[in-house]
């Protein structure tokens with residue numbers, strides 16, 4: 001799909017397929033095109049070129065049928081503030097065309113799932129952000145859709161609420177296909193089977209969170225000492241470590257005292273721990289600590305999206321208001 005808003009090319013050609021049951025994280029910096037993609041999938045925005053299909057149905061040609069199969073939580077979760085939670089969900093059930101005899105049951109199911117029983121009689125404007133988000137999720141699952149499209153479901157929540165909503169999404173993901181956008185990379189790691197990274201209207205990555213965080217190697221921290229008890233010379237050991245196959249860089253790191261030496265080794269694609277062990281045998285070192293750290297998903301994200309960090313990582317903008 002492509003999407004142009006006036007002079008802005010929001011999507012420059014985005015194409016992907018999500019099999020049933022998958023939980024997909026949609027990542028990208030501000031303005032990358034996440035919400036645009038999700039709005040198109042949900043049938044709220046028309047693509048300039050291309051098509052979106054849900055269960056084989058073109059969302060433009062069959063808007064009613066395709067919307068019945070998907071639940072959508074829009075960015076910023078717009079709700080009818082003055083309505084009571086119960087009335088709002090009733091209203092949504094009616095609008096979605098859930099047959100009257102089924103309504104009460106569906107409502108009960110969604111309320112139970114989202115933990116809304118205690119606030120059914122409250123007006124929406126009285127709710128905390130976390131509860132508002134639960135209402136947003138409840139309206140999205142009310143008609144029991146196969147596919148959930150959730151645009152930044154945890155934005156603005158406190159850490160406790162994030163954990164709650166995340167586990168709710170995880171639970172929903174057991175039986176539904178979920179596409180969720182987020183700026184929180186740990187969220188993707190804990191909830192998603194697959195990550196799509198979008199930057200400037202184009203997909204720049206499509207992989208599992210594990211593989212995206214792994215591809216580029218990482219570092220191995222080592223603490224070692226001489227097995228024979230003889231003193232080790234840091235410069236000599238450093239040079240010997242640099243010759244271990246797969247090592248691309250060596251720098252000093254914290255040791256433990258008592259004649260120990262610490263190093264941080266960089267490696268590319270290959271795991272160097274085996275070679276490291278063999279080098280230790282050769283040089284008669286005793287390895288006291290070997291700790292590998294993969295390149296994180298965060299680093300991959302920064303690299304693929306031109307260095308702009310996700311919101312959770314970057315410093316908050318200086319406040320303009322006095």
Ligand SMILES: Nc1ncnc2c1ncn2[C@@H]1O[C@H](COP(=O)(O)OP(=O)(O)OP(=O)(O)O)[C@@H](O)[C@H]1O
Nearest residue numbers: 005008009010028029030031032033034035036037
């Ligand atoms: N209705 C609109 N009219 C004009 N431009 C728009 C409109 N909606 C989005 N855009 C532009 O399209 C681009 C993609 O926006 P989109 O909202 O899809 O980004 P996003 O990835 O969801 O960003 P964010 O992380 O900030 O939510 C941006 O440049 C945005 O300014």
Ligand SMILES: [Mg+2]
Nearest residue numbers: 034035036075
């Ligand atoms: Mg958005």
